[in-house]
Amino acid sequence: MKYKISIFFTIGLVLYLIDTGLNSYNDKEIYISDQEIISLINAWKSQVGRNPNDDEIARIINNLVEEEILYREALLLGLDAEDKIIKRRLAQKISFLKQESIANNFSNEEIKKYFTNNKDKYYIDTKYTFTHYFFSYENNSKDRSEDSYQGLTNKLPVNSDVFFLGKNFVDMSKQDIENDFGNNFSSHFDNIELNNWIAPIESAFGHHIIFVSKRVDGYYPDISSVLKQVEVDLLQSKRDKAIKKFIDEIKINYKVFINPELKI
């Protein structure tokens, strides 16, 4: 009985050895599947509009072989290791995988926490309401605006120009003001005096004598008034941060070494 088992065992071992001998992975062998060749020939056909002849097929296959050889030799030399493009591409691929599948039902705590941590995002900027006299660069703006400003203090009528973007500006943030006037115009608003005509300020289009009638200081809104927006932003940030979370989770398994002596 024992004898019989060892015969089978021996035969099995021999078969196994023969098999592994025949199939052992050899990095100097290249296998090309039928499908691969057919799809290349199809691509060729769609490009040229006819079937490739035998020579051309040989060339297609030869190109493929050479590409594979170069690829493997490059791997052997370790050329893939320090290639930024390769790294980035792989990193992108895995982040796409990680970004899928994010649930969008959040707990109240989660939403509150996000809101608290990102308060600045919801900050309502300081808003200014003002009117102005405009003096165009096309019409001697500097002198006219200065004269008019002197005149204003004596209640003289002002002969100003019409401004392309209008006369009265309501609830403008500093950014809005900058977008409309340019030339760092909004920097004059920080400590601007209310309800008084201000000495001429230069914009990208000329000079302006402005009168600020209202200023509403910036504030952080109550969460209830921005709840839906917070939810949307939270979902977006989760999508963005999925990969970051993934990294954080596995980062602890890595040790990072940096030469402390390095001088830059």
Added chain:
Amino acid sequence: MKYIKGLLLLVGVYIITLGLIYIDIEDSRPIVSLFKNLQSDSSLEVVDFSVDKEQIKDTKPAPNKDRNAYYGDLHVHTKYSFDAYVFGVTASPDDAYRYAKGEGIEHPLGYEMKLKEPLDFYSVTDHGFYMGMIQAYADTSTDISQNDFAEPFHNLNRLDNLTVESAGERSNIFSSVLGATIIRPYPNWHPKLLKAYFTRNTQDALQSFDYKIHKSAWADIARSANEHNDPGNFTTFIGYEFTTSTDIEGGNLHRNVIFNSSKASIRPWTRIDSINPEDLWTWQDKLREKGVDTISMPHNPNGSNGQMFEMETFKGNAIDREYSEKRMRNEPIVEITQVKGTSDTHPLLSPDDEWADFEIMDVRVGSRPPTYSKPSGSYVREAYLNGLTLEFTRQGNPYKFGLIGSTDTHTGAGAFDESNYWSKVGLLDGDPENRGSVPLAEENVERLDEYMRAFNQPNSTIELEQGTYANTGFTQWGASGLAVAWAEENTRDSIFKAFKRKETFATTGTRIAVRFFAGYDLSSIDINSDSLVSDAYEKGVTMGADLMQDENKTPEFIVWAQRDKNGAPLQRVQIIKGWIDTNSGRPKENVYDVACSDGMNVDPITNRCPDNGARVNISDCSITNNVGSSELKTLWKDPDFVSSNKYFYYVRVLENPTCRWSTWDAIKRGYKPREDLHETIQERAWTSPIWYTPYESDVEVIPLGGTIRLRNID
């Protein structure tokens, strides 16, 4: 036995059904077309993609009844477009909207793209057909990628592939999608074909198509648009590109379609449904009946080989009023400028316009090798004239459209700035060497040659003074353009309505602003008064509108342009007038300078401003100081006017010359600009026209031949 009988019966019924369907398809007589009534139309299923998002009341500015100019881009591709994805673009619609709001995003080659000043509105318009499919092919974890047609796309993710060297392979894949060689229908007996037929969803009959993936890509685009829409501050539009062309000649008939609300069809209506734009309009009409309004906007007429603005229909029939009205109902505005060139006019069409030779792109879109696109039928000014001619022959005017610009960027991020330009196709043209503005490094010459041969373009380089340059067509592209709407407030509704009434203008990326009014009593308005704009709205009509004849009165115009605060000062404002005379219908055009910079006057004989002396120093791209205007404003009366003629008038605003992107590219890298390209350009803006319409003539126009249906008058 019983089962066999049953089975045979079933097969029999199936075959008869198929037979009847074939008759249905081939035969349009109502008696035979039994099944047409049973069809549902998947393209008309409406979905509300809105995200529940309340408005913070305090942050929404009050509407302005005199309207504000809002700047945006209505032509943006992301990773969901096959030709963006294959060229390395991984930016999502979310990334695109963030870019428009002012955040920086990354170019496929690794550098940051960021706007100087955020935009007011943006629409991601990925290609509708095969939307989302290419990533699915490339992602080997999906079922559809396991098919053999998906295999070339697997290679896309080959490790070393995100480089300019992969251009040849990528271009090949691109063309196999465009050439539709991967479209392979199921065999005729297949049940999928029945399903496709009964839901009018042709794409479902294709083996290479997965409806679920397609719908989810579209839903993600709509979701992103709705999430980023912020009424009062930033507007988005759900949109896509209807990428169609003529069967022959490769005439580009591409259009972008945008929706007016958070609602849209469950899938984009694409070239797989039909390549005929008239069928697109039918679909838009049907959607409108369901309460969903859309507009489609043709782009790159310059690369259409004369097919965009033809004098006949897609199928070669005579244009009639029904066609004209349908076209105008659905296509109120046209993209006059974008990265792939400007379509105002061509030097051959407007030989007397000194500014006609501007950013001309004279090859058919996507042609390989690049193939000349004939100017006639490809430019908007000629189309306006042809529109008047068609109206003259009582066929209606299908070319009474307004103007916008946009970029057609494929990186998610529009390049509007000549001094900071990344063209639009990602890896193919993301660096100066490959877009031909600096000489190629020696090792890159052969590589480019080889890859461009694979792309069917044997002559891909050119020898010039400073060396060998890429000559693959990108030198004809440029940093353009913007769509601008005059709207009461920055909301979907308000801006969409501006598009529909054509109260729009286009710029080449600069933020010039321009007002334009026409009327018979505008000279009574004080153009230096603060009420100028509201008076002009009250007493006249503005861009995009009609001015009807009022006896023998001559129209007056008010034009007012303001410079881009970050751009060059203004050089001049022009009014471009086109008309046909009442007797012969002969088309004519004239360009009038109407306001000159630096207080100079127009020469009344030549209608031209004197030279203001502004020049560009090519060695560093600096421009002459203190020349040019911050604003130009004038009242103009047409000096040669005949009240019985049909006219259109539109404004062109010109900046002082500045360096072209190719010059910036060169000097930044220590080269001189290429001698065969324009060194400088004049950034500009064009308004939608105002049309002057005389009383209906009682002369009947009777064409010879008489087989075409022209006289369905009123």
